[in-house]
Amino acid sequence: MPNQTSKVSKGPLAGIKVLELGTLIAGPFCSRMLAEFGADVIKVESPGAGDPIRQWRVLKDGTSLWWSVQARNKKSITLNMKDPRGQEIAKKLALDADIIIENYRPGVLEKWGLGYEQLKAENPATIMVRLSGYGQTGPMKDLPGFGAIGESMGGMRYVSGHPDRPPVRIGISIGDSIAALHGVIGAMMALRHRDVTGGRWNGKRGDDCVAGQGQMVDVALYESVFNMMESLVPEFDYAGVVRERTGGALPGIVPSNTYTTKDGQNIVIAGNGDAIFKRLMSAIGRDDMANDPQLARNDGRVPRTEEIDGVIQAWCDTQAIDDALAILKAADVPVGKIYSVRDMMSDPQFLARGMFEQHAFKDGTPIKLPAVSPKLSETPGETKWLGPDLGEHNEEVLGALGYSAEQITHLRHEGVL
Template sequence: MTDKNNGALNGIRVVECGQLIAGPFCGQLLGDMGAEVIKVEPPGAGDPMRKWGNGEHKVWWEVIGRNKRSVTANLRVAEGQDIARKLIASADIMIENFKPGTMEKWGMDPATLQAINPRLIIVRMSGYGQTGPYSSRAGFGGIGEAMGGWRAIVGDPDRAPSRMGVSIGDTLCATYGCMGALAALHAREASGRGQVIDAALYESVLQVMESLVPEYDVMGLVRERSGSILPGIAPSNVYPCSDGEFMIGANGDAIFARLAKAMGQPELAQDPLYATHVARGENQARLDELIANWTRTLTIDELEALMVEQSVPAGRVYRPADMLADPHFRARQAIVEIPHPEFGSVRMQAPVPKLSGNPSSIRRPAPRAPGIDNAEIYGELLGLSSAELERLSDAGAI
């Protein structure tokens, strides 16, 4: 963690009104790049993300809440809405991921907010977008993954669709929301005005579906679940070793020849069953079995050394312990250690991507309690007195 802020977004103020994953992850991305992020939480328990995660200690919050300050405002009451509008009046970007119509109900719709602050960029994230026949439906990341085409193609073909293992729908939507905000900041330089970014969960997933739709449109092809393989692209799979699993991607002709040499079977590269990309795809299962029979005789260390020696793209299937012990992770500072009042420190993923001139950074840990920065932000930024803050708190507005 550092006290310096040389980030590309230093000087940009973000008010994050979202909760759970999509909104807060968008705020995390902007904060990592140097933006000042003020998170608005409901009084009391705050963002439910504070209680999410696995195990006894809920440390997901330490990642998604980093680089943020916290204020509380009850957006369901008039005084809470009023103080939020005053805060947003000083912002460059406002983030929200409530059900469409909610911000309008609270008197915080784009027209109202931009009348107060014409330069305001509003990032709106929802399940189905702000328009269309499904816009009023409740939507979570998993639903967006299903509608966007992700779930149907993830998992083994003889089983039900699988979850990826992380909330990819939410984080994709947040990433596209962040991308839209950055584009809008650039456009504002010319126009002097902000705009609204409408990021839908299902459309964010759809965006990374490669040629899934045109394959069906042109040829009637429907992608199906294929487990660990990429159909027709071989060899590219996770293979068993005597002490674990190892990923090999050797589907190019020249690369496959190097793999065959490493296996002590260079003749495979000339075998009509495996000599070409098409042939290997047609004989994918047979080739995978042949490779697996060889990798089972080796340890992960032995196989990795052979793959490096022969310049074959390959790698370990990492768990957290592997990441923390790996010298490449350490050399690139891919994982950073953040001081923590309860745990001493917490190690987590560093900001990406790496900018040579304006490095992103983690400058403050996640706020310990909802509203911990009320006095500083409401007092110094909005000029509210301690007596007024106490009155607003007693009234349930903050």
């Protein structure tokens, strides 16, 4: 089982230094993925409470179980960023980093002397990933913007739920997570550009300065969600169509919906391919519909959506979920049960793919975590240690910057650490 001490990274991002200046979800999830694939991530937290996510949802000994995942492989240091001495330490770390990830409101880092332009003036290879509600520009840039707001403004909430009810929240912080993934993609593209234009900064200025071109990656939560919205814009612009809530159905692609079996279980059936539809209808005893020329193509099925869904539901009313799954899988029809986490953790596919990792807390208590994704054949990601204690790496990180044990003790007593 991995222990709680730092190890040398061996993933595809080994040697890449990342400074995380952020809390909660979007920024930390972004740096978490880099850490899972070998980057050396230093997370800055405020002294005392640290990242608020440490106290979110289910706790063990006062610390969130979520923290075990969100901060795995990271080094935690504490800095009072309102103190000039804390800002000085953060700046040293930032100038030495390959990538800086932050999710404060626009302007906060600039007040601390850590803005992108300020750091770029000293290190031209600076790559800064900035995640915020509305981006670094525009009339709304200074407003607080959480993931829920980004999901709403970006269009996701409007299309989520049933048509006769108010919009619903997806059961996870999807807006933050989508923004984080955009941050990872942006960071990797910026890193590639830096490397092909000269590489890492050598710390010198003038003619002997060797550095690739860094850049700012400006990620807005609402834009990240908006980027997921498929054909929303051209459908409205060309045809005046406003996509609405449709419950479990996939409108205009028939049949694809959620149905209920006789034992009260929910099952998703996606029989919307032309050949698949024919197999589906034959499997449920409706050869008449399988061979109906009008239903041979999707454009013919759409006007009869309600009829088709009714036929499928009538069949599901006669089937227990296991029987329905077996019949449709045998007919090569895409079908699936809607999984809870209990279903996942006993499912043969999840287990065969190694989607759960066994670890242990410092006191020996066992804990399972989700495995790292995606799966790379030659340089897979891994969990080296669980989310660290608050300030666990203060001595290690500050010592590497040249601070003596006495200086570190003094900074702690002064409330800087």
